[in-house]
Amino acid sequence: MAVQMVFPNYAVADIARATSFYEALGFAKNPVFSDEATSCVVVSDQVAIMLLEHAKFDEFLTGEQQRAPQGALENLLAMLLGSRDEVDAFASAGTGAGGTLSKPVEDNEWGMYGGQLTDPDGHIIDFFFMEAPQG
The missing domain is CATH 3.10.180.10 (2,3-Dihydroxybiphenyl 1,2-Dioxygenase, domain 1)
Structure with missing residues (x-):
């Protein structure tokens, strides 16, 4: 498949x-x-x-299925971006358009640089850049 x-x-x-x-x-x-x-x-x-x-x-939705109420986590979308500059631009565009940074943009222990953005409806996007592993 x-x-x-x-x-x-x-x-x-x-x-x-x-x-x-x-x-x-x-x-x-x-x-x-x-x-x-x-x-x-x-x-x-x-x-x-x-x-x-x-x-x-x-x-x-079918049967007894119901949409998650506002504030309940439905999913977490993760996006790999092409550079640190793209991460910074993504954060700026998202907050400028009414989103909030739910995690600040920063380096983390796995060699990634990124943050977490919550859209106006509460959907969460992890966005990050990661250098290709050397080896």
Whole structure:
């Protein structure tokens, strides 16, 4: 089996605000898969985040499944960036667009440089740069 694309789905309160936030991070909205309650935000050729207003998100749930309440952790998305400068720019763009740094940008013990950003709906993005291992 070869996975060709990954589509994390995020429940959001306000589609316009959520779309603006992710566009500020440098991602592009794909209008083909977007409407008044959904935005497809392209991260790379293999990853697109689906932003779904609460009612639209709930349409994908079955049986007793329920959307996690605001503040409950649904997932943790991790993004490897291309440089320390990209990490700094990502942090600046995210906080400038209404996100908050839930962990400061810093070096850690595994040789990574990065931080953690929480979007306006409470979704968490770990973002980091890591030098290729020498050996």
